[in-house]
Amino acid sequence: MNIKQLLFIINPYSGSGRLHYINKIESYFKPLQDFQIEFHKINWKDKPKKGILQKISDKSYDAIIACGGDGTVSYVAEVLYGKNIIMGILPTGSANGLAKNLNLPTAFSNALNIIREGYTQPVSSITVNEYFCIHLADIGLNAAIIKQFDKENRRGFLGYLQAFRTVYFGQRKVQGILSFNNRSVKTRFYMLVFCNGTGYGTGLNINPDGRFDDFKFEVVNVKKLSLLEIFRLFLGKEKPNPAFVKIVSIDEIQVELPKKVHLQVDGEYLGKIKEVKAKMNDKFIEFLVPGE
Numbered sequence: 682m683n684i685k686q687l688l689f690i691i692n693p694y695s696g697s698g699r700l701h702y703i704n705k706i707e708s709y710f711k712p713l714q715d716f717q718i719e720f721h722k723i724n725w726k727d728k729p730k731k732g733i734l735q736k737i738s739d740k741s742y743d744a745i746i747a748c749g750g751d752g753t754v755s756y757v758a759e760v761l762y763g764k765n766i767i768m769g770i771l772p773t774g775s776a777n778g779l780a781k782n783l784n785l786p787t788a789f790s791n792a793l794n795i796i797r798e799g800y801t802q803p804v805s806s807i808t809v810n811e812y813f814c815i816h817l818a819d820i821g822l823n824a825a826i827i828k829q830f831d832k833e834n835r836r837g838f839l840g841y842l843q844a845f846r847t848v849y850f851g852q853r854k855v856q857g858i859l860s861f862n863n864r865s866v867k868t869r870f871y872m873l874v875f876c877n878g879t880g881y882g883t884g885l886n887i888n889p890d891g892r893f894d895d896f897k898f899e900v901v902n903v904k905k906l907s908l909l910e911i912f913r914l915f916l917g918k919e920k921p922n923p924a925f926v927k928i929v930s931i932d933e934i935q936v937e938l939p940k941k942v943h944l945q946v947d948g949e950y951l952g953k954i955k956e957v958k959a960k961m962n963d964k965f966i967e968f969l970v971p972g973e
Contacts (some may be wrong), residue, residue: 682799684743684767684969685715690733690757691722692749692774702748702773702789709793716797723753733760743767744969746796750774751816751882755947758966759813762806769796769969775840776948778882779804779816782893783970800972803965804893807877810958812946814877815966817888820936820957821872822852822903823881824943827950841883852906855942859900861934873936874901875959882948885911888928889920896961900934902927932961 689706703720710716721736723729737745746769747757754770761768771792772780783802786792807814829844854869876899880886888899905925913922921928934957941953 682767682801684796684799685717686741686743687716687718687746687769687796688736688740688742688744689718689720689746689748689771690753691720692747692753693722694725702771705789706771706793709790713797723756729756730760733757737761737764737766744769744796746771746969748773750776751778751948754779755813755815755949758806758815761966762813762962763964767801767967767969771796774882774948776882778880778948779878781882781884782816782878782880782891783968785970795971796969798969798972800970801967802893802970804968805877805896805898805965806962807875807898808960808962809875809946810944810951810954810956812951813962814875814946814959816878816947817874817876817881818944818946818959819872819874820938820942820944820954821855821870822848822906823872823874824945824950825852827945827948828943831950849906856939857942858937859934860937861900861929861931868902868904870902870904871906872901872903873957874899874903875934875957876901887921887926890928894965896963897930897932898959898961900929900931900959902929934959 710718744767747754748771770780772787809818826844826848829847830841833840833844856869859866876888876891879888879891887901891899903926907925910922910925936957938955941955944951944954
């Protein structure tokens with residue numbers, strides 16, 4: 682695909698290093714004279730969505746590139762949803778789950794190579810309690826870990842590991858009623874994951890058969906906790922053990938909870954809730970991905 686006009690949307694607070702990515706991007710594209718690049722820094726304090734929409738309305742771009750982690754990518758994807766604009770990712774966040782699921786490299790120049798080559802793949806999305814979700818959302822254990830992670834001074838994987846140690850051993854099972862496919866199921870879980878992707882940016886491969894192009898998402902019920910099982914899934918070579926995890930592929934679900942439970946969507950902690958309504962959205966976004 683002929684992609685020459687690029688707009689890079691920068692989250693200035695993304696990742697552990699808060700590096701100045703603009704100079705690196707400019708250096709990469711400087712010898713490639715047929716590419717035209719522009720930048721837009723997200724101003725989170727002054728109507729950020731309106732700022733992005735104004736920028737993309739001023740000029741016709743071949744692709745919009747989100748520079749950041751899962752939260753940034755999800756935010757930009759929501760702005761672009763339904764606008765028939767190709768999207769790319771320059772993964773610079775603490776967690777880059779969607780980028781990892783799309784097999785995008787983390788090395789800066791390699792990720793820019795993917796953008797330059799111009800191969801695309803359709804990616805679906807979910808609405809979870811009126812929040813846009815491009816990768817995955819969950820309630821329970823991981824959402825509680827993200828809440829703790831937000832309190833930590835340490836960022837990146839080590840910060841997540843520190844938060845994991847704080848939360849994991851005190852986690853208790855949650856009871857809920859799941860309604861989907863014209864039936865209701867009462868269950869208990871440590872975590873319910875609403876997966877559009879295959880796994881977390883940390884490498885936990887919790888939904889290995891998930892697809893982005895089938896207008897389905899998977900609900901992953903983590904019904905038992907095991908550090909050994911978590912380690913197996915981190916290796917990415919094994920499917921989840923049915924004794925610990927149950928997976929159902931659907932397009933809509935409602936979860937009723939007797940007590941409030943932590944919720945996160947695309948890496949953003951959103952507080953405690955007593956109900957989840959998740960539904961597949963009806964349009965794809967084309968993402969830049971590695972060629973075959």
